[in-house]
Amino acid sequence: MTPSPQxxxxxxxxxxxxxFLSVWEGRYWVAIxxxxxxxxxxxxxxxxxxxxxxxxxxxxxxxxxGGLALPSGLSDFLPSDSRAATEVEIIGSRLIIGQVVADxxxxxxxxPFYAPVFGNAMARYDLPIPEFGFxxxxxRKGESIALELLEVPxxxxxxxxxxxxxxxxxxxxxxxxxxxxxxxxxxxxxxASRGVAVKLSALDAPPAREFKVVHLRERSAIxxxxxxxxxxxxxRQSSILEVRYKHRDSAIAVRTLNAIATAYVRQNI
Numbered sequence: 001m002t003p004s005p006q007x008x009x010x011x012x013x014x015x016x017x018x019x020f021l022s023v024w025e026g027r028y029w030v031a032i033x034x035x036x037x038x039x040x041x042x043x044x045x046x047x048x049x050x051x052x053x054x055x056x057x058x059x060x061x062x063x064x065x066g067g068l069a070l071p072s073g074l075s076d077f078l079p080s081d082s083r084a085a086t087e088v089e090i091i092g093s094r095l096i097i098g099q100v101v102a103d104x105x106x107x108x109x110x111x112p113f114y115a116p117v118f119g120n121a122m123a124r125y126d127l128p129i130p131e132f133g134f135x136x137x138x139x140r141k142g143e144s145i146a147l148e149l150l151e152v153p154x155x156x157x158x159x160x161x162x163x164x165x166x167x168x169x170x171x172x173x174x175x176x177x178x179x180x181x182x183x184x185x186x187x188x189x190x191x192a193s194r195g196v197a198v199k200l201s202a203l204d205a206p207p208a209r210e211f212k213v214v215h216l217r218e219r220s221a222i223x224x225x226x227x228x229x230x231x232x233x234x235x236r237q238s239s240i241l242e243v244r245y246k247h248r249d250s251a252i253a254v255r256t257l258n259a260i261a262t263a264y265v266r267q268n269i
Contacts, residue, residue, distance in 0.1 A: 047121040052250040054257040058264065060087055060239040084233040087241060091231050091264050097222050100259045107221035108150050109214040112139030136208035137164075145171075145211050146202035149188060152215045153195035161198075161213040165205040173198055225256065 023030065060083060090096065101107055114120055115129060115138040122129055126141040145163060152161070162174040169185035175196070183189030183198065190197035198213075205211075216224070228247060234240040243261065247253035 043118065043121070046125070047118050049120055049124065049248045051246050051248055052253045053244055053246045054250075054253040055242060055244045056257055056261050057234070058087075058241040058243060058261060060084065060241065084237075084239065084241065088231045088233070090267070091241070091243065091260065092226055092229060094222060096260060096263045096267060097225050097229075098218065099263045100256065101218065101221045101225060103263075104256060104259050105147070105150075106225060106256065107216040107218060108147050109212075109216055110145060110147065111212045111214075112143065113137055113210045113212065114139060137210040139205070139209055139211075143205040143209055144202070145200055145205065147199070147213070148201035149197055149199035150213065150215055151190075151195070151197040156196070157215050158217055158220070159214070161215075163198075163200075163211045163213055165203055165207055165209040165211075167207050169203055171200060171203060229260070 112123070115122055115135065119138060121127070123139055123141050123143075129135055129138060129140060145165075152159070156176065159176045161176075164172045164174070166172060166182075171183055171185065173181040173183065173189060173196075175181070175194070179194075181189055181191060181196070181198075183200070185200045185203040188197060188199045228245055230244045232242055234242045243257065245253050245257040245260065247256065
């Protein structure tokens with residue numbers, strides 16, 4: 001009796017046994033790659049600052065309707081009222097956002113200098129950084145400055161200004177051309193010839209810490225706020241708008257969202 005011929009394997013089929021053996025032979029490399037991937041992901045998450053979200057609900061006033069009274073079953077087939085869509089556009093308009101940027105000084109950007117690679121994680125978790133040499137300039141956890149006044153000429157709008165903390169509330173301001181101005185916290189530091197005026201209301205950092213200060217262009221500041229803002233109607237024809245704002249500083253997120261809601265209500269009135 002002649003044996004029956006075996007069916008030929010399709011070239012598109014996967015031999016699971018062979019695949020498993022291949023993986024098993026390289027199990028050490030698989031484990032090493034997996035461990036490295038996990039370590040990189042952990043470091044990335046630890047070095048990424050958290051983002052906070054504030055939200056508020058706005059109720060739209062219902063206007064009188066001049067349309068025909070229809071049964072509730074038929075009203076569901078009518079197109080939704082465009083009132084909510086209109087108000088969403090108004091909240092994100094330059095009229096509202098521009099006013100909030102001006103009132104809250106959101107065109108002032110303050111950024112501490114962090115250590116390279118893992119500086120955010122070290123500052124966030126208060127990991128020790130040696131206090132010597134060039135490492136003194138990098139911010140640690142809880143260190144910050146607060147601006148009360150920032151005026152620059154058009155030529156310095158968008159340029160980096162470097163503030164370096166000194167002793168007993170003193171600080172220096174370095175301009176892009178390399179010139180240095182010296183001031184004290186709580187007092188206005190100004191140079192009429194350059195058109196620069198700065199006042200720090202708080203300086204919570206030891207000497208040698210550096211902070212980058214930028215006076216953003218109005219358009220850039222408005223777009224930055226818009227990118228962090230989202231507005232949507234809660235439910236269908238509910239006349240309830242849910243406004244959300246994201247920021248890395250929870251206090252700024254709440255303050256900015258309250259200012260947006262206040263500006264919108266004031267404009268609506």
